[in-house]
Amino acid sequence: MYQTKEIADRLGIHPNTVRIYEEWGFISPAPRLENGYRIFSDIHLFQLKIARTLFKNEIIQENLRHQARQIVYASGSEDFILAEQLTKAYLAHLRQEHKHALHAITIVEKWLKKDPIENKSTFSRKEVAQKLDITVESIRNWERNHLLEVPRLPNGSPVFREKEIEQLIVIRSLRRAHYSINAIMRLMQNIEQPEPNVIALLNTPSDDEDIVSVTDQFVQSLLQAIDDTVEALSLIREVQNSQK
Template sequence: MNTYKTSEIAHSIGIHPNTVRLYEELELIPKPERKANGYRIFTDFHMEQIKFARTALKVEVLQNGLRKQAITIIKTSASGSFSKAILLTEHYLHQIKNEQKNAEEAIEITKDLLSGNDQGIGTAFFTRKEAANFLQISMDALRNWEMNGLLTVKRKQNGYRVYTNEDILRLKIIRSLRCANYSLSAILRMLNTLSNNPEADIRQVIDTPKENDDIISVCDKLLTSLHYAEQNAEIMLTHLEKMKKQFATNPTF
């Protein structure tokens, strides 16, 4: 098996030598042997493991422990337990697909609500507490959505907020999209676009940040991020199968 210095393995992969050392410190690769002079000796397994880790860490989606799962998979592979890492990655891929399903379902729910298919509200007016109870959300969530501009609530003469049928409908849409992990800015972008153009493509609008947005998070383009996460998970599986065959006997040497 080939051996490499820190600088050689870093140059081959296209990363800084400090990144190689960081991966070792974080246990994303096994500890390399050292020469008498203290220099690290890396092997082909280290090379492939670093490549694998970089693929796994491309995933930006953080919700529901996905990032933590990716780290666990990397460390499991680093220990040479490739079969276990493959099982963990299959579970990881399954969860990503569930996240995609939830994201798509939230869009369909939004379309149904906007088309008038929701008939369960009636004509009552709600206080903030009543609105929160009706929607089964916390009052803190309701305040947060209002503070972030997703909803502007009318007030009575006494200053109390009053939530109308239209407000409840809008809140149902926000709740469905938030449950699927769309960001507040993505939801606000969609709602503002629909107020100006009711015929706008919801799926496209909610997944496409504006060019002048200062900060863009993963959940501002959730559908795209989950699509890339799925692709990366498939690549991870292929890479693990390759390493399992290549290093089945003794992964380190």
């Protein structure tokens, strides 16, 4: 049995964090002594470890955070069977997201190796949006953010050639892999370098960028989240075994 400060010290957190986690349902309600002091058990210790492990790594994508919270809520209600099922699904999702992120980099690398593009065919913005299954507003947004320069007719209408379409394919893939506008801009601005290091360009913020942005470090964050989720799964199985 542990008092609030004792269990907090075991995890290196502030006692208020323990109280907040109980209030949020991340751990089971702690019984109280006659003097009102909370008393925590080893189950609470496991629940705290699971929550701290899953929340260790910050990932901007809200869907991933939501899945992690659902695992913690299941653990907090002592439904460790459900927690294990949710953790397995979360781990599979993280691995799939990591695969998509790496695929985006592969697309860029393949794009770099292609022969010069012949710009014979031209398309309107609407035609390109339909062709690539993206919205017209997304294309406008990427243009406004200078991710690509689109030639224009004398009347000011944009004309998309094969070159711009390939650039859009790369941009679309990287945005779906959750790279930030700044990361993609950095890549586009430096892509003509001899043998550019694509991963380094995407994942290294410049001095004038927000260096705490997780988006620019999405691949590394996913790898860390995968490791943390494997650890959380081990904790969940450990607590299940302790209850047998």
